[in-house]
Amino acid sequence: MTKGCKIWLWILIVGGAISVLSGFYVFSYSAAVGVYTIIMGIGQIASVAVLLFKQKKAGFYALCIIVAINFIYNITHQVNLPLAFVSLILMPGITFFFLNRG
Numbered sequence: 001m002t003k004g005c006k007i008w009l010w011i012l013i014v015g016g017a018i019s020v021l022s023g024f025y026v027f028s029y030s031a032a033v034g035v036y037t038i039i040m041g042i043g044q045i046a047s048v049a050v051l052l053f054k055q056k057k058a059g060f061y062a063l064c065i066i067v068a069i070n071f072i073y074n075i076t077h078q079v080n081l082p083l084a085f086v087s088l089i090l091m092p093g094i095t096f097f098f099l100n101r102g
Helices: 003-027 031-054 057-076 081-101
Strands: none
Touching (some): 003 081
16 A cells, blocks of 8 residues: 555545534434434545555445445435535546555
């Protein structure tokens, strides 16, 4: 695993942590959205941790599943559509690029 890949995976872990923290904040406004955000953030952290520390492909597949679930959620709740597509393509795409480059 290259240094660039490790940096990218740490960025994803930090993004997942920010998602969990924002889920706790949103929880006071909407319990369902808060719980969803916390679960997705923890899932992202866990899948990236498996990929980073155990170096197993299952972490990448779990990350792809989480991104797909987030995409479906964003589409059904009419969140910013272009941002949903960017998230769907770039997060697993950049991760795949770094994993295959090393």
